[in-house]
Structure formats: C-alpha cells, structure tokens
Amino acid sequence: MVNIHWYPGHMAKTRRIIKENLKLVDLVLEIVDARAPKSTHIPDILDLAGSKKLVVVLNKADLVEDEIAEGWIKFFSRQGMDSLKVDSRRRVGFKKLDDIVKTIPRQTGRPLRGIVVGVPNVGKSSFINQIAGKKSAKTGNKPGITRGKMWLKAGDKFELLDTPGILWPKIEEERVGLNLAFLGCIKEELLDVEEVSLRLIEFLLKKYPEALSNRYKVEPTEDAPVMLEQIAKNRGFVIAGGRPDTLRAAKTLLKEFQDGKLGKISLEEPEE
C-alpha cells in the first residue's frame, strides 16, 4: 500500500556524498527517530560506514517513554553499536556524546570530523545545530529540507558534515514503510495520505487510544474511518455539502503526530 516511487538520482547523489567524504571523517553519526529506531535505521549503514566508527543517535527522545529509549540503547549495544538518546529541540542528552567522542582517535592538528546521516526528517540538521550552538543548518518539519552537503563548525573541536536524508529503493516490509510514512520521512505527495492516516489511527486505537481521545475529544471506536470523520468534525473541517473533510483531517493528524502533539508514542519496541 505504501507504493512509492523514489527519486533514485537524488538518493544516489547523497550516497555518493557519503562515500566521497568518508575518508575525511573520524566517525559516522546515524540519526534515527526514537519512535521507530529500527524502521528509520539505514539497512546497509554498516557497509556505508566502512571502517569508521558508527554512533547511533536516537533523536526526538522527548517523544517516547524513557524506558523504551533505554531499551533501544541496550538493543544497539548488543549489536556492538554505541548509541545515545537526545532531544535536539531542547538540547537534552548531549553530554553523553562528549563522552563517546573523547574515546575516538583523531589526527592531531585538526578538529574531530563527523558525517551525519539518516533518513529524511529525523532531525539531522537540528542535531547539528545543537552541537554548533547556533542555527547554522536549515531545518523544517517535512522531508527534503537539506539539499546538498554542508560542513559546519561546532566549536573549534568538532566539524560536522550535514547530508540530505536517504531512503532505499525498495521498502520490503509494509510495517517499515508505514512507520516511515507516519514519521514524515516520505514526501506527502508520494503517499495516499488518507490511507496512511487510517493505518495510524488503527495503530493508535490498539496501543494508545487515549492519545486520540484526549487530543480530538472523540470516542474511541473500532472503526478508523469513523474516527477520521470525527476528527474532521472536531476541527470543523467540512467540504461542500457539509460532509467532513477527511483529507484535511488526515493531513492534520499526521502533522500533529509528527510534531509530538499526541504525546509520547513508540511505534516499535526493542523486543519486537
């Protein structure tokens, strides 16, 4: 159902940027969304990172339960990867990065260099801005904000290369495709937004029913299309003839979920 046609040229270009710049860096920072760290983890990241140290950054950790984020850190550690959880909106969790970075060998006479990679919209540029201590890289709550590579100085000890988000040509598992769609990693124009929102409602009804009823003052029912209509009514979204504007409701729900307005929600758990 998440039948998507990528822009292979654009994705290939970013992979080329990563490969070409790898020799210049001391570490690779992979940013994932803490709400779905597996679905937003680049499947061939270890190949891509080659011999460079890989650190997995669980970003948007403010939007998941603490225990679950901790579970993910253990999960990545069992796979031999260092990871940390951060909130790049409010600069939380960055101390651990200092500790990890201290252990990485670097060439003398120049700052430590890292390349920041990840799927679209996970917060790569926001993360870099927190380290750089200013708004250097452009950010925004939709995929495809960063267009080309960009080196940013973070103090005089750290240099980071921002890159555009990458995805892979074919998403095999439907659950992964849906999670990427829920989290805004896939351009809205490429999706059946109403269908995606119905699948998000189904998930929320099962795992976080109160998140929907609290935000939209709707009665949880078993029926996702009915819920979407109720959301439209709650917001006063109507189209000609007085029918509920479910497309507008779908877009609103997805945007608000992505922005964390429905509270702390994990789309997947480490045991799964």
Ligand SMILES: Nc1nc2c(ncn2[C@@H]2O[C@H](COP(=O)(O)OP(=O)(O)OP(=O)(O)O)[C@@H](O)[C@H]2O)c(=O)[nH]1
């Ligand atoms: N709640 C929360 N929101 C965040 C966090 N980090 C980033 N965001 C928001 O997520 C959205 C995407 O952030 P960007 O930094 O532009 O993401 P990106 O990975 O650089 O995106 P592309 O360049 O498009 O691939 C923005 O609306 C940010 O404000 C975080 O830790 N917590």
Ligand SMILES: [Mg+2]
């Ligand atoms: Mg960016």
